[in-house]
Amino acid sequence: MEIVMSIVAGILFMAATYLMLSRSLLRIIIGTGLLSHGAHLLLLTMGGLKRGAAPLLGEKASSYTDALPQALILTAIVISFGVTSFLLVLAYRAYQELGTDDMDKLRGNENHE
Amino acid sequence: MSLLHFAAFSPFLLATIVPFLYKYFRKIHTGWFVLPLPILLFTYFIQFIHTVSSGKAYGQSFGWIPSLNIDIHFYIDGLSLLFALLITGIGSLVVLYSIYYLAKEKEALHSFYVYLLLFMGAMLGVVLSDNVIVLYTFWELTSLSSFLLIGYWYQREKSRYGAQKSMLITVFGGLAMLGGFVLLYVMTGTFSIREIIQSTGAIASHELVIPALTLILLGAFTKSAQFPFHIWLPDAMEAPTPVSAYLHSATMVKAGIYLLARLSPIFADTSVWFITVSAVGIITLFWGSFSAVKQTDLKGILAFSTISQLGLIMSLIGVGSAALHYEFLEDNIYVVAITAAVFHLINHATFKGSLFMVVGIVDHETGTRDIRKLGGLMNFMPITFTLAIIGCFSMAGLPPFNGFLSKEMFFTGMVNVTKMDIYNMETWGVLFPALAWIASVFTFVYSMIIVFKTFTGRYQPEKLEKKPHEAPIGMLVPPIILASLVIIFGLFPNLLAHSIIEPAMASIMPSLLTAGEKYYVHISFWHGWTPELFMTIGVIGLGILLFLTVQKWSKLYGFFPQKLTLNSFYDKGLSAADKGSNTFMRLVMTGFIRDYLVIIFAFLILLVLGTLWVKDAFIVDFSNVASIGVYEIILVLVIILAALMTVLSKSRLTAIISLGIVGYSVALFFVLFRAPDLALTQLVIETISTALFLLCFYHLPELQKRSKKLTFRLTNFLISLGVGLVVTLVALSSHSAKLFDSITQYFVDKSYTEAGGKNIVNVILVDFRGFDTLFEITVLGIAAFGIYAMIKLRLTEKGE
Numbered sequence: 001m002e003i004v005m006s007i008v009a010g011i012l013f014m015a016a017t018y019l020m021l022s023r024s025l026l027r028i029i030i031g032t033g034l035l036s037h038g039a040h041l042l043l044l045t046m047g048g049l050k051r052g053a054a055p056l057l058g059e060k061a062s063s064y065t066d067a068l069p070q071a072l073i074l075t076a077i078v079i080s081f082g083v084t085s086f087l088l089v090l091a092y093r094a095y096q097e098l099g100t101d102d103m104d105k106l107r108g109n110e111n112h113e
Numbered sequence: 114m115s116l117l118h119f120a121a122f123s124p125f126l127l128a129t130i131v132p133f134l135y136k137y138f139r140k141i142h143t144g145w146f147v148l149p150l151p152i153l154l155f156t157y158f159i160q161f162i163h164t165v166s167s168g169k170a171y172g173q174s175f176g177w178i179p180s181l182n183i184d185i186h187f188y189i190d191g192l193s194l195l196f197a198l199l200i201t202g203i204g205s206l207v208v209l210y211s212i213y214y215l216a217k218e219k220e221a222l223h224s225f226y227v228y229l230l231l232f233m234g235a236m237l238g239v240v241l242s243d244n245v246i247v248l249y250t251f252w253e254l255t256s257l258s259s260f261l262l263i264g265y266w267y268q269r270e271k272s273r274y275g276a277q278k279s280m281l282i283t284v285f286g287g288l289a290m291l292g293g294f295v296l297l298y299v300m301t302g303t304f305s306i307r308e309i310i311q312s313t314g315a316i317a318s319h320e321l322v323i324p325a326l327t328l329i330l331l332g333a334f335t336k337s338a339q340f341p342f343h344i345w346l347p348d349a350m351e352a353p354t355p356v357s358a359y360l361h362s363a364t365m366v367k368a369g370i371y372l373l374a375r376l377s378p379i380f381a382d383t384s385v386w387f388i389t390v391s392a393v394g395i396i397t398l399f400w401g402s403f404s405a406v407k408q409t410d411l412k413g414i415l416a417f418s419t420i421s422q423l424g425l426i427m428s429l430i431g432v433g434s435a436a437l438h439y440e441f442l443e444d445n446i447y448v449v450a451i452t453a454a455v456f457h458l459i460n461h462a463t464f465k466g467s468l469f470m471v472v473g474i475v476d477h478e479t480g481t482r483d484i485r486k487l488g489g490l491m492n493f494m495p496i497t498f499t500l501a502i503i504g505c506f507s508m509a510g511l512p513p514f515n516g517f518l519s520k521e522m523f524f525t526g527m528v529n530v531t532k533m534d535i536y537n538m539e540t541w542g543v544l545f546p547a548l549a550w551i552a553s554v555f556t557f558v559y560s561m562i563i564v565f566k567t568f569t570g571r572y573q574p575e576k577l578e579k580k581p582h583e584a585p586i587g588m589l590v591p592p593i594i595l596a597s598l599v600i601i602f603g604l605f606p607n608l609l610a611h612s613i614i615e616p617a618m619a620s621i622m623p624s625l626l627t628a629g630e631k632y633y634v635h636i637s638f639w640h641g642w643t644p645e646l647f648m649t650i651g652v653i654g655l656g657i658l659l660f661l662t663v664q665k666w667s668k669l670y671g672f673f674p675q676k677l678t679l680n681s682f683y684d685k686g687l688s689a690a691d692k693g694s695n696t697f698m699r700l701v702m703t704g705f706i707r708d709y710l711v712i713i714f715a716f717l718i719l720l721v722l723g724t725l726w727v728k729d730a731f732i733v734d735f736s737n738v739a740s741i742g743v744y745e746i747i748l749v750l751v752i753i754l755a756a757l758m759t760v761l762s763k764s765r766l767t768a769i770i771s772l773g774i775v776g777y778s779v780a781l782f783f784v785l786f787r788a789p790d791l792a793l794t795q796l797v798i799e800t801i802s803t804a805l806f807l808l809c810f811y812h813l814p815e816l817q818k819r820s821k822k823l824t825f826r827l828t829n830f831l832i833s834l835g836v837g838l839v840v841t842l843v844a845l846s847s848h849s850a851k852l853f854d855s856i857t858q859y860f861v862d863k864s865y866t867e868a869g870g871k872n873i874v875n876v877i878l879v880d881f882r883g884f885d886t887l888f889e890i891t892v893l894g895i896a897a898f899g900i901y902a903m904i905k906l907r908l909t910e911k912g913e
Contacts, residue, residue, distance in 0.1 A: 001739040006844035008749055012775070014837025015756040017714060021707050021829040026765055026809060028706075030772050033802065034756060037779050042844055044786060047855070049739045054787040057864065057871035065787045066857045067873035073791055074878060075889050081798045082896035088805045089900045092812050107704040 005045040012038030025091045025101040029084065036080040040073045115173035117187050120157055121241055123150060124234030128227045135223035143222040144212035147230065151204035154237075158189075158197045165194050165616045172243065182304055186243040191616025195455065196240035196364075196371055198613075199462050203363045204233050206591035210470055211355035213588035214477060225265060225353070232258035236364050240371055244304045245294040252290070252336075255365050256283040262360060263352040275348035278683070282335050282345045290332025290372075296325035297379075310378045310623070317382050326380050329372070330389055337369025339427060340397040343420045344679050350412040354473030357412060362419050362465040367458065370423065373430050374454070374621045381434035381622075391431025391530075391545070397424025399548045402555035406663070407670040411472040411482040411567065414559050415465070418508065421552060422461045425523060429454035432526050432545070435533060436622060448622070450526035455617045457519035459609060460507065460602060464516060467595035468504040468563070471497055474588055475567060480578030484562065489572030493581040496589055498568045503596040507603070509560035509656070510553060510649065515602040517649075524549065524645040550648055557656030558663065565660075711832060718835040721843060731842060734849035744785055752778040765810055773803040790874045 012034050019031030047069030053061035055070065095101055127150050135143045164171055172188030189197070208229070215222060235258055238251030256279075264276030298304055300319045301312045309316070316322055333339075338346040349361050360366070373390060380386040401421025408414045433450035474497050475490065476482045491498045503514060510520030530545040574580070583589075602609060615633070659666070701712075725731050755778060758771035776799030783792035860873050860881065870876040878886050 001741050001745060002848050003733070003735070003738060003845060004741060004745070004749055006841050006848065008752060009844060010837040010841030011753055012756055012837075013840040014833045015760045017833035017836040018760050018829055021710055021714075021832065023707070024765075026806075027768065029809075030759055030768055030806070033772050034759065034775060037775055038840070041779060041782065042840070044783070044788065044791075045844065046848060049786050051739070052787075054789055055861075055873035056789075057861075057873065064857075064861055064873065066855050067860050067877055068855065068857050070788045070791055070874045071877040071882065071885075073788075074794055074874065075885050077791070077794055077798060078889050079892050081802065082893045084802055085805055086896045086899050088809050089903055092809045093903050095809075095812060103706050 001049050002045050005041060005049065009038045009042040009045065012041065023103050025094065025103060025106070028103070029087050029091060032080075032087065033084060036076070036084070040076060043069050043073050043076070114175055117171070117173045117189070117241075118175050118185065120154055121187055121237045122234060123154065124230040124237070128230040128234070131226045131230065132223045135226075139217075142212050142217045143226050144208055144215075147226045148205065148208045148212070150230075151201045151208060151233065155198065155201035155205055158194060158201055161189050161194050162612050165189065165191050166612050168616070168619065170620075177247070183244055183246045185247050186305065187241040188243050188307075189241065190620040191613070191618070192371070192374055192620040193240045195459070195613050195617045196367070197237060199367075199459070200233060200236050200240065200364050203359060203462060203466050203595075206466065206470075206594060207355045207359040210358070210473070210588060210591040211353070213585055214355055214473055215353065224261075228258050228261040228265070229356070229359070232262065232360065232365070236368070239368055243306050245297065245306060245309075246304050248306075249287070249291050249294060252332075252368065253284070253287050255368060256280065256287055256336075259283070259349070259360050259365055262356045263349045265353055265356065266351070269351065271348075272351040275345070275351040279345040279349050281687075282342055286332040286335025286342065289328045289335075293325045293328030293330075293332065296321050296328065300325065306375060313379055313382065313624075316379060322380075322383060323385060326383065326385055329376060329380075330386075333369035333372045334393060335369070336372075337366050337423050337427065338397075338420050339369070339393050339424060340400050340420075341679050343397060343401065344683055346420055347413055347416040350410070350416050354412070354469060354476065357415075358466050358469030358473070361416065362469055363462040366419060366423055367426075367462070370426050370430065370454075370458065373427070374617075377430065377434060377621050378623055381437050387431055387434050389431070390434070391428045394424045394426070394428025394431055395527075395545055395548050395552075397421065398428060399424075399552045399555075402552040402559065405559040406555055406562065407667060408559075409484055411475065411484060411487075411563060412469075414484075414563055415468055415472060418556070418559060419465060421556065422457070422465070422508075425549075425552075426454050426457055426461070428545070428549075429457070429523060429526050430621075432530055433622070435530075436625060446529050446532070447526075448618070448625070449522060450529070451618050451621055452614060453519055453522035453526050455614050455621075456515075456522060456606070456609070459613070460515040460519045460599070463595050463598045463602065464504045464507040464514075467500055467592040467599065468508070470588075470592040470595070471501045471504060472563075474584040474592075477588070478579065478584055479581045481576070484566040486573060486576040487567045488570040489568070490581055491568040492572075494568070494583050496583060496593075498564075500589075500592045500596045501564050501568060503599050504592075505560040505564045507599045509557040510652065513603050514599050515606065516599075518603065518606050520553065521645050521649065524553075524648050525643075528644055546648075550652065553648075553652045554656050554659065557652055558660050561656070561660045562663070711828065714832050714836055718832070718839050721839045722835075725842060725846065730850075731846050732849045733845050737849075737851070748778055748781055748785065752782075769803060769806045769810060772806065773799060776802065788874075790872070 016031045016033075016035035016038060019027045019034065022028065022031075047066040049065075052063030052065050053059040055064045055067035091101065094106070098106065100106065127147065131143060131147065134146045138146070161171060170188055170190040172186060174184050174186040176184045178184075208226075211225070211229075215225060232255060235251045235254035239248055239255060242248040242251060260276050260280040263279055264272050266272045294304075297309055297316075300316050300321055301309050303309060303312075316325075335342040346361060346366065350357055352361070398421050401417045401419075401424055405414050405417035405421065408417060429450045433447060433454060436447035436451065472482060474494070475487065478494065479487065479490070481487065507514035507516035510516045524546065527546040527549040531542045533542055752775055755771045755774035759768045759775070762768045762771060776795065780792045780795035780799065783789075783795055860877060864870055864873045864876040864880075868876045868880040870880065
């Protein structure tokens with residue numbers, strides 16, 4: 001399973017990279033979303049999969065899945081949500097002010113270098 | 114803080130007061146306040162002659178950074194004393210001269226004297242320091258003050274160009290020299306020059322000796338304007354003439370010579386030292402004198418003449434180092450080269466200083482320095498003319514002036530080179546006297562040009578800006594003093610021999626002396642019908658011939674292509690560096706985010722794949738994997754399809770919905786892999802994110818609403834493929850090579866007993882690792898505030 005999940009994470013990263021290289025701002029943000037999904041799945045996979053019950057002591061199981069990666073992922077999800085929403089509003093404001101979402105047009109002119 | 118320290122630092126102290134003197138005593142020329150200091154210092158240093166000529170040295174130490182072994186240790190031996198006397202003596206004369214040269218109404222005198230004093234103090238620091246780091250500090254201070262003085266008339270473009278050029282070249286050399294000093298420290302463990310000299314044996318066999326030597330030589334050659342670094346000196350002639358006389362003839366350009374003389378005991382054993390110093394010196398000598406003849410500006414001639422004379426001294430120091438290889442010879446014939454070097458150093462300072470002042474007078478009284486406009490000034494300026502004759506004849510090496518004596522000794526030194534049986538000198542050593550002789554002929558020619566083209570010939574009043582007349586007496590006193598020294602040293606050379614030259618030689622070549630022994634120098638005018646005498650006669654004969662026919666053959670200079678001069682190489686190099694860096698930056702810094710991302714991702718791929726390849730780290734271990742169920746297979750297919758949909762979709766709506774599908778599938782994975790808290794959070798957050806995405810989508814301006822197909826780019830595809838591959842490979846390898854077990858068992862054991870919670874993930878989040886959570890809350894808070902501010906703050910609309 002870990003091998004399959006590694007490949008899935010690779011595909012998510014690949015799609016994310018492809019989107020981030022495009023010209024539209026929205027696609028870039030979609031790319032970052034995919035990238036964080038890939039990273040979260042990778043974190044979970046690296047902790048090992050399907051090794052016991054959910055990490056709730058009430059389950060009285062002999063072994064539990066690794067709780068530490070789950071805590072890390074939870075933190076990461078919240079942070080990436082914060083960043084993504086900020087980015088989205090930034091993009092929304094950029095549309096409003098500049099009237100474009102084409103990254104090539106958002107380059108600035110010679111004087112701005 | 115001893116008196117010696119106070120003396121060496123006094124120029125800096127006075128420099129801080131000078132602006133006040135300038136401001137509050139406007140009626141008195143500021144130079145008068147400066148003048149007493151160098152005179153006082155000169156008399157202070159004179160009293161050391163007695164100590165030094167008896168073979169002793171005087172030193173005082175003052176802690177600066179004791180923990181790094183850097184202390185300001187000043188000490189006076191023959192060599193430092195010689196230089197200190199030159200600096201203060203000529204310094205006094207130059208200050209006196211500048212009082213008459215610079216008008217107090219027109220010039221910014223306070224800047225001038227602050228820079229000059231700064232330079233004087235720095236130069237004293239260079240020659241008195243025993244610690245190489247302190248020496249380096251003062252060395253750079255001389256570069257800096259020289260930069261300020263060259264650019265004194267900063268309104269002129271040529272001044273700024275000359276100042277920048279000298280700064281770039283001398284600082285390049287200075288930094289190289291610092292590297293050499295650090296290497297010396299690595300080899301010996303001390304910064305003190307005298308202690309380094311004690312461990313010469315250990316240095317000679319050390320593998321770092323050649324790099325250290327090369328770097329230090331770079332410093333000395335750039336400072337002393339040796340070939341090919343001489344190009345800054347002619348451009349430094351844009352400085353006021355007192356500055357040229359002081360810095361660029363008598364003192365600063367000799368700092369490199371001082372350094373080589375000072376470090377001779379350390380490096381003179383190596384053949385690289387001998388060959389480089391003497392060869393560079395002789396080439397500089399030749400090239401300087403050859404180029405001087407074609408100059409039309411008097412200061413230009415003097416600049417190239419300085420270059421050539423510095424080359425002469427440099428080659429003598431190089432040849433003199435051969436003395437160390439012939440220690441066993443009773444009658445050591447190579448020592449004479451060092452004597453000649455020290456003697457000519459003094460002579461050059463006297464006659465070149467006076468010549469610069471003479472040229473300054475001509476410039477001051479006629480308004481031009483161009484020899485094509487000058488002529489027939491003899492009747493207007495008889496004193497200046499006499500001074501010019503003394504200076505130029507001495508420079509040309511004619512009796513009875515001091516230049517004659519040092520040139521004779523120089524020829525002796527060069528002829529002796531051919532007698533060496535080391536480094537193949539017996540075959541190509543003959544080049545040395547040959548080049549020296551030709552260079553002397555050119556020296557003779559340009560010396561005559563200075564005198565006769567300026568003061569004799571046709572008087573051309575129509576080309577002159579002013580009616581020429583003799584200079585005021587105050588301006589004439591300094592060159593008169595120098596010119597009388599030229600004659601005095603010429604007629605009574607042994608005045609200097611015991612007091613100055615012998616102790617200086619003892620500090621350049623200490624290892625040849627046994628305790629209590631001294632060098633014995635006796636300079637005499639007449640030493641029989643030697644080859645040197647015939648060489649001098651030949652120089653005079655051919656020189657007169659060439660001078661009379663100079664109009665005919667000087668056209669030869671026109672054949673030398675302008676493109677191949679060192680100056681044009683320097684200029685082209687500078688503009689090529691400028692253009693090159695601009696082109697490179699324009700190439701790399703395009704302003705397109707995509708380009709930067711391509712570079713970042715490409716480096717990521719190359720670095721990680723390269724490391725995996727080099728370290729042979731890629732392994733896949735199938736033994737430790739979990740089984741695969743049907744649910745997982747379906748979910749994997751769904752997530753892959755959804756990811757591809759986001760990429761391939763033609764409309765943005767499809768892409769956003771596909772991203773949502775990926776998010777929910779991830780949540781389902783969390784369910785399958787037994788992570789209930791994650792699944793909950795993921796579901797909620799994915800919902801909100803998708804809503805936000807749709808919000809953005811909805812607010813697109815009309816024009817942008819048309820959804821267009823992504824331009825399929827092969828590079829994009831290859832790069833993203835590479836990134837995906839890298840992630841998969843790293844994940845597989847790291848999973849297969851797990852080194853030790855997880856620490857989770859601790860959390861399983863303790864989360865109820867220690868923290869009182871049964872949900873291990875939550876206990877970790879708020880209890881075991883609560884700090885993470887605290888700051889993740891902060892992140893969310895900042896994001897919220899940021900979003901609020903972005904929406905609410907509309908600075909541009911309010912007209913800023």
